[in-house]
């Protein structure tokens with residue numbers, strides 16, 4: 001699908017990988033609705049990029065918040081063709097800690113934002129995409145891109161909740177592709193390695209250095225623009241569907 005003149009939602013679009021995706025889609029001629037909790041950063045990005053970007057304050061875990069924002073997107077831009085899910089949070093806690101077992105509330109919160117939030121927005125987005133007329137000879141009506149993590153495969157110590165949420169995103173990719181095939185909608189999941197975005201603001205330099213040490217080649221963190229370029233390629237390449245793509249310069253996380 002050509003990005004020019006399409007309409008996209010980018011959750012988590014106020015920061016990091018989502019922000020780069022918003023910029024990448026707009027640079028290719030798309031219009032974008034940013035769905036994010038961070039009003040200040042989201043509004044600032046929308047102002048910077050102009051009338052082709054709309055900010056919607058959205059909690060991806062909320063059915064009513066996401067429903068309202070999808071409606072506002074379609075009312076503003078006329079349709080919806082692309083849904084990129086980047087909203088997510090990290091979490092670090094061992095299954096059994098020093099004084100207590102892993103907090104069940106923390107586990108549920110991470111699953112709720114990272115996994116349930118992704119599904120919440122994509123199901124609403126797909127329902128809108130299904131209303132589109134086919135955009136090309138392949139019959140494409142829409143594309144969904146989700147964001148997992150290398151932790152879905154090589155979760156480290158302390159990553160039970162985060163890894164479970166991301167493995168869920170990988171696991172639902174193929175069944176959703178199958179569900180949506182008759183509707184002309186594709187879905188692909190990107191599993192990023194290390195990208196130095198604000199998600200790492202509470203990490204120590206030592207733990208960041210150790211993560212960079214796991215990268216094979218090129219031996220550096222990924223650039224958010226490299227994530228955005230892959231999103232654009234997924235949208236543009238009609239034969240990518242139902243797949244999880246690792247974007248990690250061959251890095252594999254060790255146990256700790």
Ligand SMILES: NC(=O)c1ccc[n+]([C@@H]2O[C@H](COP(=O)([O-])OP(=O)(O)OC[C@H]3O[C@@H](n4cnc5c(N)ncnc54)[C@H](O)[C@@H]3O)[C@@H](O)[C@H]2O)c1
Nearest residue numbers: 012015016017036037059060087088149194195197198199
């Ligand atoms: N940066 C990395 O190295 C890396 C690696 C693997 C996976 N990921 C995944 O990529 C995605 C983007 O990460 P990032 O590095 O850009 O992080 P980030 O912290 O820079 O951005 C995440 C954004 O999600 C938003 N958000 C959080 N909870 C939300 C909610 N309930 N509703 C709406 N918005 C919400 C935040 O406000 C923020 O703007 C996340 O899902 C993350 O798990 C990142």
